[in-house]
Amino acid sequence: MKSVEDHLTGILGRIEPLAPLELQLLDAHGSLLVDEVASTGDLPPFDNSSMDGYAVRISDVADAGERYPVVLDVVDDIAAGDAAETAIGSGTCARIMTGAPLPAGAEAIVPVEWTDAGMPTVRITRRPSAGQYIRRRGSDVTAGQTVLEAGSTIGSAQIGLLAAIGRERIRVRPKPRVVILSTGSELTQPGRPIGPGQIRDSNSYMLTAAAREAGAIAYRVGNVPDDPKVLIDTIEDQLIRADVVVTTGGVSAGAYDVVKAVLSELGTVEFGKVAMQPGMPQGFGVIGPDETPIFTLPGNPVSAFVSFEVFVRPALLRMQGAAVTERPVVRATCATALKSPDGKRQYLRAWYTAPAEGVGEGTVEPVGGTGSHLLGSLAKANALLTVPADVTEVAEGADVAVMLLS
Structure with missing residues (x-):
C-alpha cells in the first residue's frame, strides 16, 4: 500500500494551476488574484465631510458654547456630488452633507446636532x-500604494476596494469546474421512495457542497447505475464542462465495481490501496482529449468525505493557485484512549475545543464510531483526529494531531 503522503504527492505532481483569466469584478468573486494591485489615485480623492453639519474656521467658533452660541452666516449649501464653489471667510460657514467636498478655508465640521440647523444664519453651541x-484626501489609500497582494482571495471587501480605486477588471485564477457523480445501481435520489436493497445517494450532494466550500464551481450529476457503457458515456458527456471529475463508489474488488473495471482499460487511471482508514481504495489519473484529472473515491460516505479532504481538496486549491492547500492542523490533548489499526493512518471524526483565550492546547474527542457508513457522526464533527500509521494505541491525555474542518 502507498502512504498517504506518496499518493498525495503523486496527485499534486500532475496538477497545475489553471491559466489566469481577466474577469469583471463580480465574476472574480471568490477567486485568487494573480497580480498585485496598486491604486492609481488617492482614496478619498478629495477632502470631505464625515458628518452632516457646517464647515467652519476654527477661529470663528473658538468661543462657542451652550450659554453663548456663535452665530455665523451660511454662504453655501454643499451636498454630496456638488462642487465647493464658495470659500469660507471670517464670520461665515457652509452647510455641508456627509461625503460632500470641503470648501476652501474650512478647518473643521460642526455636526448639525451642535447647532440650531439654521439657514441663512446658524447658531453653534459647541x-x-x-x-x-x-x-x-488619501487618508485611506494613496496613489501608487499596493492595496492587494498577488494571491489574495477576492472577497466582498476586496471587490469594494477594487471598485473604489476604479478597477473594473482583474486577472485571477479561475475557479475549477468539478463534475461529481455517484455510482451504484442501489442508489436513489432524495425525495423518492426507497425500494428493496436501495439507499439514498448522499455522496454526490455532500461532495458537491465540499467542492464549493473549496472554491470550485461544482456540478452534481447524480447517480449512475452499475453499467459500463452508461458510466463511460456519462463521463465523456461531462468532460466538456469539467476541469476535474470526481466519482464515488465502484473502486474496490467486487464483481460490480464498474468504475475500476471501465477506467482501468483506458490505461490512464491508476487504482491502488492507500494506507489509511477510512478511504483505503483510491484511484487517480486523467481522461479524455484534454487529460482531465479524475478522482475515483470509495463509496462509503465517510470514506468519500475523508478522501476528498485529504486528496481532492488540496488539488482544487492548487488549481486555484493557492499557496497553502492543506487544512489547518493543530496539536490537541486527546480526551479519551484510542486504538488504531497497525499500518494505516486513522482519520477519526472528532470534536475539537480550542483552548480558553487561545492559550495552551485545545482538546479533542472522537465523535461516534469508526464505521465508514456512519454519516450521522460525521455531521457532528468539526475536525479529523489523525493517528499515524505506526501508532496502534493513544493514551488518554496524549498529544495528537487534529485537522480542522471549520
Missing part, C-alpha cells in the same frame, strides 16, 4: 477641534 469630522 466648538470642534481642528480637523474634526474631516476625511482627508
